[in-house]
Amino acid sequence: MIRKTVANVNEALEGVQDGMTLMLGGFGLCGIPENAIAQLVALGVKDITCISNNAGVDDFGLGLLLHKHQIKKMISSYVGENDEFERQMLSGELEVELTPQGTLAEKCRAAQGGFPAFFTPAGYGTEVAEGKETREFNGKMYVLEEAYKADFAFVKAWKGDEAGNLIFKGTARNFNPAMCGAATITVAEVEELLPAGSLDPNQVHIPGIFVQRIFQGENYEKRIEQRTVRQRN
Amino acid sequence: MLDKNGIAKRIAQEVKDGYYVNLGIGIPTLVANFVREDIDVEFQSENGVLGMGPFPFEGEEDADIINAGKQTITTLPGASFFDSALSFGMIRGKHVDLTILGAMEVSQNGDIANWKIPGKMVKGMGGAMDLVASAEQIIVAMMHTNRAGESKLLKQCSLPLTGVGCVKKIVTNLAVLEITPDGFLLLERAPGISVEKIKEATEGTLIMDGEVPEMKIA
Secondary structure: OOOOEOOOHHHHOOOOOOOOEEEEOOEOOEOOOHHHHHHHHHHOOOOEEEEOOOOOEOOEOOHHHHHOOOEEEEEEOOOOOOHHHHHHHHOOOOEEEEOOHHHHHHHHHHHHHOOOEEEEOOOOOOHHHOOOOEEEEOOEEEEEEEOOOEEEEEEEEEEEEOOOOEEOOHHHOOOHHHHOOOEEEEEEEEEEEEOOOOOOHHHOOEOHHHOOEEEEOOOOOOOOOEOOOEOOO | OOOHHHHHHHHHOOOOOOOEEEEOOOHHHHHHHHOOOOOOOEEEEOOOEEEEOOOOEOOOOOOOOEOOOOEEOOEEEEEEEOOHHHHHHHHHOOOOOEEEEOOOEEEOOOOEEOOEEOOOEEOOOOOHHHHHHHOOOEEEEOOOEOOOOOEOEEOOOOOOOOEOOOOOEEEOOOEEEEEEOOEEEEEEEOOOOOHHHHHHOOOOOEEOOOOOOEOOOO
16 A cells, blocks of 8 residues: 655645645535635735636635735636625736636646647637637637646545545536546545545546645635525425 | 426426536526426536536535536436536537526627626626537527616627627517528517517617517417
8 A cells, every 4th residue: 555645734845836736626615625724824825826726715725826816827617706806807916717617617627637639519619719820620629738747636525545546426516526637736625534544446436546635624614605595395 | 487497397398308408597497397207317517526416405505416506406317427528528529408598788690798798797708608609599689678677688799709609599578589691580589578669679680570479478
């Protein structure tokens, strides 16, 4: 067994520097690496490029990094629900690259799986395709999209073991699996870190080979963005 | 004239037994409430769930189980969770049978714009560009005119496009229309709405094939 455990979040983020490109898992506030984000705020690293489907809300998630002006560029598919983000974008303080959601996921998976690029129909004929190679296959037009290159990927899983194997829960899975192994160093934080042998190998979603560092996170808030319920009859 | 629930009710008639369906945010989400109970349908949410159920009862919300609108949801028997890359594989690979989404503008050749108003609103396309580029069947649910009273059914879209030549059918508060090579084909009128009124509210070319029946909404 190759051990991937680190003692805490400080060790987990060792080597993160100004100007780096970081991938962060999560959809909205669901399945975000809360501990890694808090540590990025504490470290005060600047000029970072974040690849993340969303940009958090004003006072949580990546919104915490935006608030401290630590992000130079944001690569996302959807950035609503965040006034500070909008302000920084419109004033030109923040560079924003909007990417179709499926393309964003696939650019991560391509990096993970060793593909330099792929063709997708998403965005053909729109401003997303401007300046990109297009090609026809079987009578339909496709856009060439390149794999991401990132220094760190921060992911959040439900359970993990010392070997770095991961299991996700519900829709908190989202972008986390595709980001594992898509950066030079993948850091996984888990709600429950278990000894090797505790997870059924049949149930592992992401094998430890894609993870360089794993630690047990603390104090998960798991904030709900749109709490929606129905009445009992 | 239909309200949002009326539009959703009419679209629900397009949902057939055995369909996997992706519902966008807004009016499309309401469609799930009106699908016939004697057919089997599974709803997909692109953030990674198939077999979506109703909203949870108060106190039973789970922060780890949400839909693409970030609302708390439940799952039905037979449901599954998956990652975003696999989710868009379902969409891109045409395994999802029907996509229902909202729009700011639709042109008579089936172009759709729904993600950006330059200088005013930039929230992003989310999964919409992937959905419209791949789905075999796309139904747009929207109001016929915008808040300023201007037509949303145009000869050409004025806003940045989400996809080109992809919309097949449109259900608005006034009408059901189909995209054809000759323009918007008026299929049905909303209860009490005249052809004249629909013509007035449609900037693009509107064509008819004989008498236009009124929608039947239970």
